[in-house]
Amino acid sequence: MTKSSVSELFPYPAKGVEGYPTFLPYQPQSIGSLLDEKEYKQNVNPPKLFEPIEIRGVTFPNRAWVAPMCQYSADDGKLTDHHFIHLGAMAQRGWGSIMVEATAVVPEGRITPQDTGLWEDAQIESYKRVVDYVHALKGVIGIQLAHAGRKASTATPWDSRQALEGGWQGSTVVSEENGGWPNNVVGPSPISFLEGKYADPVEASGEYIQNLKKAFAAATERCKTIGFDFIEIHGAHGYLLHEFVDPLSNTRTDQYGGSLDNRIRLPLEIAEIIREKWDKPLFYRLSATDWLDDVLGPEKGKNTDKWAWWGIEQTTILTQKLADLGVDVIDVSSGGNDLRQKVQPAPSYQLPLADHIKQNVKNIIVGAVGIITTPTQANDIIEDDKADVVFLARQVLRDIDFPLEAALELGVAVAPAVQFDRAWGRMLVKRKNDDTPQQKHGVTEVQGEEGLKPKRGPPPELHSSIP
Numbered sequence: 001m002t003k004s005s006v007s008e009l010f011p012y013p014a015k016g017v018e019g020y021p022t023f024l025p026y027q028p029q030s031i032g033s034l035l036d037e038k039e040y041k042q043n044v045n046p047p048k049l050f051e052p053i054e055i056r057g058v059t060f061p062n063r064a065w066v067a068p069m070c071q072y073s074a075d076d077g078k079l080t081d082h083h084f085i086h087l088g089a090m091a092q093r094g095w096g097s098i099m100v101e102a103t104a105v106v107p108e109g110r111i112t113p114q115d116t117g118l119w120e121d122a123q124i125e126s127y128k129r130v131v132d133y134v135h136a137l138k139g140v141i142g143i144q145l146a147h148a149g150r151k152a153s154t155a156t157p158w159d160s161r162q163a164l165e166g167g168w169q170g171s172t173v174v175s176e177e178n179g180g181w182p183n184n185v186v187g188p189s190p191i192s193f194l195e196g197k198y199a200d201p202v203e204a205s206g207e208y209i210q211n212l213k214k215a216f217a218a219a220t221e222r223c224k225t226i227g228f229d230f231i232e233i234h235g236a237h238g239y240l241l242h243e244f245v246d247p248l249s250n251t252r253t254d255q256y257g258g259s260l261d262n263r264i265r266l267p268l269e270i271a272e273i274i275r276e277k278w279d280k281p282l283f284y285r286l287s288a289t290d291w292l293d294d295v296l297g298p299e300k301g302k303n304t305d306k307w308a309w310w311g312i313e314q315t316t317i318l319t320q321k322l323a324d325l326g327v328d329v330i331d332v333s334s335g336g337n338d339l340r341q342k343v344q345p346a347p348s349y350q351l352p353l354a355d356h357i358k359q360n361v362k363n364i365i366v367g368a369v370g371i372i373t374t375p376t377q378a379n380d381i382i383e384d385d386k387a388d389v390v391f392l393a394r395q396v397l398r399d400i401d402f403p404l405e406a407a408l409e410l411g412v413a414v415a416p417a418v419q420f421d422r423a424w425g426r427m428l429v430k431r432k433n434d435d436t437p438q439q440k441h442g443v444t445e446v447q448g449e450e451g452l453k454p455k456r457g458p459p460p461e462l463h464s465s466i467p
């Protein structure tokens, strides 16, 4: 054996994540979390977007969170390679929280046959693979548990679009032959979302409601086995729980219909069941308004005790009750239950709804969502105390590096993945003071080694059918 000419050989073994099935480099701290302010003076008094937040023992490394996004790419409810890459890529990029899309707790609760589901144990493994990977990178990941209600058994958006473009004029309801369940679409009342285009729902029986609660409980147990960090209950966008709370879609005469107390009974019961079993963070996403003021007048008319449609007043009452039973985060979205809705999409268009809840319900963390696309916009929302965290959806798909770019733009240094840090030299500048960005060879650190300013697209248009 020839002797090495190197004076002293490197004695340290490559550090991998212990217990991970393949070699995976160890990340010294959560990707997207602030680097030590002793070395990076710019991190003293950081922008609020980068303040970590701890909820029930789970530390979210920053407040730029990924909103749930259906991918319609599952196989019998199981996550596939698409999900592993889609969610895994987010974990590599420093988001403060990642969420698996609307996941059905019963098969007939899927929007499309390609939705994710967690109604049986055989599905657990496919989720665990993703969750283990995100945890190996020190990321935080949860899941949105859902039931699509009367909007179930439809085709994927791209299949529907192609069919429409090809001249199809029929419904979007998928036949049994193609994996759908047109005769088993369930809602609070037999009122179609759109006659002829969506299914005619069957009214959920008392027994169905009892079984549904059990299904949410069983899915929660599976979430424990998988190791999720949080659960979000999907109560928005015209899916089952929104349909129950809304007088327009719920005309029941039993204890789940009629008065406000009755309409909000099912979401509260489900939240309570999950809260009993689940000691980690619990979120609830709701639609805070049907946007029908211009069409139907006020949410509750003068001189009447009848609520006409679902709006911010009832939302605030529901949120207070959710907070009192231990829900930690309210994720404030809107719309989706009535096609007459008049929405005016614009940057932060749903923020006044989140702000209203923030000002009126004190014992809950408030998340804002909806056309939040730039770092200053996201940070200002939190600095101005209009919400505690921000959820981004489409911007994640356009600009997966948003958290690191936001750190750069807001002038702080956060941890990139060790494998990627060569691309982030412009952010990883050890400033001696915390004010102006440094210059190196006449180029500021924001322009970076490449001498370019980061590019950002114009604000997006609203997605035509937001799930």
Ligand SMILES: Cc1cc2nc3c(=O)[nH]c(=O)nc-3n(C[C@H](O)[C@H](O)[C@H](O)COP(=O)(O)O)c2cc1C
Binding pocket: 067, 068, 069, 070, 071, 101, 102, 144, 234, 236, 237, 285, 333, 369, 370, 371, 372, 391, 392, 393, 394, 395, 463, 466, 467
């Ligand atoms: C592709 C896609 C899939 C979505 N899937 C879900 C979902 O599974 N659950 C949900 O509550 N909202 C879903 N949404 C809505 C988003 O979470 C978000 O509320 C909405 O897109 C507005 O945020 P944005 O302007 O940042 O995109 C989806 C949106 C998109 C674009």
